[in-house]
Amino acid sequence: xxQLRNVAVVGFAQAPIVAHDAHRMAPEMLYPVVRQALAQCGxxxxxIDYQTAGSADYIDGRPFxxxxxxxxxxxxxxxxxxxxxxxxxxxxxxxxxRIQAGEADTAMVVGYGKVSEGQPERICNLELxxxxxxxxxLGPITTAxxxxxxxxxxxxxxxxxxxxxxxxxxTAATRNxxxxxxxxxxxxxxxxxxxxxxxxxxxxxxxxxxSAVCLLLAAEGKAEQMCKQPAWIHGVDQRAELQSLGxxxxxxxxxxxxxxxxxxxxxxxxxxxxxxxxxxxxxNPVEELILREALxxxxxxxxxxxxxxxxxxxxxxxLMMTGLIRLGEAFRQxxxxxxxxxxxxxxxxxxxxxxxxxxxxNVVFVLGNQRRWS
Numbered sequence: 001x002x003q004l005r006n007v008a009v010v011g012f013a014q015a016p017i018v019a020h021d022a023h024r025m026a027p028e029m030l031y032p033v034v035r036q037a038l039a040q041c042g043x044x045x046x047x048i049d050y051q052t053a054g055s056a057d058y059i060d061g062r063p064f065x066x067x068x069x070x071x072x073x074x075x076x077x078x079x080x081x082x083x084x085x086x087x088x089x090x091x092x093x094x095x096x097x098r099i100q101a102g103e104a105d106t107a108m109v110v111g112y113g114k115v116s117e118g119q120p121e122r123i124c125n126l127e128l129x130x131x132x133x134x135x136x137x138l139g140p141i142t143t144a145x146x147x148x149x150x151x152x153x154x155x156x157x158x159x160x161x162x163x164x165x166x167x168x169x170x171t172a173a174t175r176n177x178x179x180x181x182x183x184x185x186x187x188x189x190x191x192x193x194x195x196x197x198x199x200x201x202x203x204x205x206x207x208x209x210x211s212a213v214c215l216l217l218a219a220e221g222k223a224e225q226m227c228k229q230p231a232w233i234h235g236v237d238q239r240a241e242l243q244s245l246g247x248x249x250x251x252x253x254x255x256x257x258x259x260x261x262x263x264x265x266x267x268x269x270x271x272x273x274x275x276x277x278x279x280x281x282x283x284n285p286v287e288e289l290i291l292r293e294a295l296x297x298x299x300x301x302x303x304x305x306x307x308x309x310x311x312x313x314x315x316x317x318x319l320m321m322t323g324l325i326r327l328g329e330a331f332r333q334x335x336x337x338x339x340x341x342x343x344x345x346x347x348x349x350x351x352x353x354x355x356x357x358x359x360x361x362n363v364v365f366v367l368g369n370q371r372r373w374s
Contacts, residue, residue, distance in 0.1 A: 006371045007099050008223040008230030011216035012328035013037040017180035017209040017316035020116035026060060027068040029212040030112045034072055037108075037214040041226035045074035048216070049104035051081050052095050053111070054088025055320045058123045060114035073110060080104060087111065087281075088213065089323030089353030093238055093363050095217055105219045106226075111321025112212040120208065120319055127356055129244050140283075141205060143245065143357040145197035148286040150251040152199060155299070157289060159199065163187035165285035166204045166314055168302070173311025175340040178325075180209040180316035204284050206317035213321045215328050220371065231334040231349070233365055234372040235266030240361040248358075256352070256362040257294035267366035269348075272296055275366065276346040277306040277333055279326035281353045283313045290359065291352060305350070309333070309341045323353020327365055334369045 013036035015029055038044060051073045057065045066083045073081075080103065084091045088111030095107035121139035128134040128143070138146075151157065167187045173179035190203030216226070223230040239255035239262075241248050248254070260272060272278065272295040282288035288307065289299045297305070308314075310329045313322050330349035332338040351365040 003373050005100055006220035006223070006232055006373055007096055007217055008227070008232045009215060009327065009331040009367070010218045010223050010227035010230050011037040011040040012331045013040065013214050014178050014325060014328060015212045016178045017211045017318050019180065019207060019209060021114070021210060025068070026062070026065060026112045026114045026212065027072045029210070030069060030110060030214070031072045033212050033214045034108070034110065037216050041216055043226060048074070048106050048108045049080065050095060050098055050107040051079055052084065052091040052107065052109055054084050054086050054091040054109070054324065055111060055113050056085045056123070058118065059120060059319055060118045062114070069110065069112060073108060086355050087323035087353050088321050089327055089351070089363055090238065090355060092215060092217065092324060092327055093236055096233060096236060099217060099219050105222050107217040109215045109217065109324065110213065111324045113210060113318065113320045115208055115210045115319050124357070133245060140357060141200065142197045144205070144284055144287070145200050146245065147250040147290070147358040148199050148284065151286050151290055154251040155289070159191060160187065162204055162285040163191045165288055166190050169308055169312050169314040172309055172341060173315030176310045176315065177339070178316070179311045180207065181311070182315070200284055200286070204314070206283060206314050209316045209318045211316070211318040211321060213324050213328060215324055215331070227335065229335045229369060231331040231367045231369065232371050234268070234368050235263040235366040236364065237262035237266065238361070238363040243356070243360065245358060250358050251290070253290050253294045253359040253362065256291055256354070256359055256364070259362045259364040260295050263364040263366045267368070267372065269366065272350055273304065275305045275348040275350045277309055277330070277343045278350040279308055279310065279312065279329045279352065281313055281323050281326055282308070283317050287359060295350070306343050309338070309343050323363070326353055327351040330365070330367050334367060
């Protein structure tokens with residue numbers, strides 16, 4: 001393989017996830033985190049060569065809302081710019097590609113959206129096949145329930161297993177000041193919650209939340225100047241499956257498995273068990289089990305690596321930025337800024353993000369605290 005440029009995450013800022021910010025629009029939520037990320041690196045907007053955003057105007061019902069975000073990110077002097085109607089983690093992958101191509105040395109990646117002001121269930125329905133599936137009125141919770149049913153039927157996992165995972169994530173989130181749900185709950189208490197859509201209970205899925213995030217990338221030579229301990233990207237890969245739910249095995253995620261294999265190979269690792277922690281975009285316990293299986297990790301115990309030490313999406317799922325938060329959390333762990341939810345002596349991390357129903361499209365990053373290529 002041709003030697004790649006060493007590129008690192010050098011800054012990350014996140015607004016705490018809330019159910020509804022009644023006093024600010026999305027650009028107003030985004031502005032302070034952009035300033036915070038730049039301040040972390042000791043630079044101004046002039047130090048950034050390229051900017052990209054992950055958001056969807058449809059989510060909060062504000063047409064061309066991404067134009068207002070340009071003012072926050074910095075529109076003058078002009079910079080290279082792009083906007084993805086996807087989770088901002090995919091925008092981070094695109095920014096990494098632009099840096100690899102030599103078109104930039106530094107990049108700003110943001111994610112934002114006022115989810116509480118839209119109708120995410122109806123909007124996400126439009127991601128489905130428009131002829132046979134979307135007219136059924138399915139949203140992400142109901143399609144996740146279909147996936148959960150398929151996985152439980154194949155694996156034999158029980159409701160108690162799902163409750164135990166959700167309880168562990170809720171407990172981890174109590175140590176994360178940016179999580180939306182920061183109260184622990186026993187497995188028994190979560191099993192007593194009503195169905196969101198059987199076999200998923202309300203205690204197993206996150207509430208609607210909104211936030212704003214900003215992540216900074218830099219190539220070798222500038223990364224060391226901008227961050228005391230950069231989190232170097234050792235490997236990354238992105239894969240997608242068919243849109244039709246009936247055309248794939250919902251109890252598995254072939255695209256997550258392939259993306260992880262490719263990213264780990266790029267990183268020079270033979271298995272995901274070689275990383276110290278994994279931040280997974282799993283919005284319910286079944287998604288976590290499917291992803292752990294795709295990564296070749298145990299689905300029956302919490303053997304290494306540590307899974308979602310931040311609490312993960314079960315404790316807060318702001319659409320269009322949940323995946324970028326996973327990458328940011330990996331950076332926090334490797335840079336020594338994770339605070340109370342830090343994994344001791346972490347040197348390698350895996351960050352995963354997904355887009356679409358039932359883990360349709362997946363991107364996997366593998367990061368380390370040392371440069372990958374000499």
